[in-house]
Amino acid sequence: MKRGEALLGCAGAAGAFAVCETLSRTGLVPSADLPPASEVLARAVELGGQAAFLDGVAATLQAWAGGLGLACALAVPLGLLLGSVPAANTAARVLIEFLRPVPSVALIPLVSLLLGSGTATTVTLVTYAAVWPILFNTVYGMGETDPVAKDTLRAFGFGRFAVVLRVALPSAAPFIAAGIRISAATALILAVATEILAGFGEGLGIFVAQAGTATDGTRDVLAGVVWAGLLGLVINSLLVGAERRLFPWTPDHRARRA
Template structure:
């Protein structure tokens, strides 16, 4: 192992250790706040009870169905967002004049919260999966799109001009130089979008009752004022987000190790 690789591994281990310590401290404070009466137990049950309920839900067939429904809509919507945003970002990043025309429309749409279009989506998409994936695509395509456009602007112009001077056309330059150089930016955008996509999925399930999913489960538990199942389901949503971010971060590090080292 080279000294640089050893330093990177040591830094990664330090970050992981500090993260674990932070989570442990938060969990301990939450438990103490409930046990000591600092927070009403009807509002915030002891964390140990929530963790016990989360373990019980893992063995509950109905909850596993809700979990699968959320994961399916989350991953499908994220994949569709990437498939839409990357080509659009490449086009806008390669054609500045078109970008200047389209950008005001995009900047108008981007701040609109995804939850604001749920009522409209419910009218247009009666199928629950179509509804959720539409909301996810709208909410999560922006980081990928913006990162793709700005990534193209960071491509070394000398590399593009050198390839063009050898007779390669614009498409070849895009595929051989621009896209590989932009790939790390796209990967970072996908990782950011994954968290947004999960939030959008659960939000759509919360508002669009009747469909399976973690949000629907939380709604049902909330209508009965059962705090432990509500918090346990929210905990599972957090676990999904943590796993998704970890997998994407590991892939990003593995595929673009040269960029991390630099």
């Protein structure tokens, strides 16, 4: 990220902070509904020193990482298959388009009955939500492979599997990485949301849910939201940095470096 973009981002965050602080301090919005931003931020910092809270954050990140890892393990090979075998793509299209619109949160009761409470339920729902961006980006990346490069390998006697590994997969890698980055955000959202809606286990979502039932828990709820936002920001920044290092030749990354 360029320095100018970073400064603009900080300015936007500072502006939002000032607006929330002003609305609460002036009484335009009751402090019970919107505590001052400074108090929320102070509470978020305080939570960072509590072992029990950090254990919950670690549990959420564990479920996030497990679900995202499983999604990658399922979606990338399946995307390679669908992208390289048109008959398989056609055969699976109806099933995929049927399952894709089903929201993961709607599956919480069913998955809870099958797997019970705990990390297994969260990981399953996170995997279901995260698999789609990776799958479709992989298939799209396979379609963007240079046909001349594939025909050249075939002319030298390489089979379909070798062509996929030597040409199609490296060509699709930037698209797969972008899909993983999108899914990482989706996975974090689902990890926290599943914990909130399921109401069991441990994690950042459980902290937010319990704070929401307290008499004066708005500050804690917002502090938990701040933590969720920071986690998402850090994860996205790390993945964007990894993409730039691994695929510096892509147009988007060349434009950002210019």
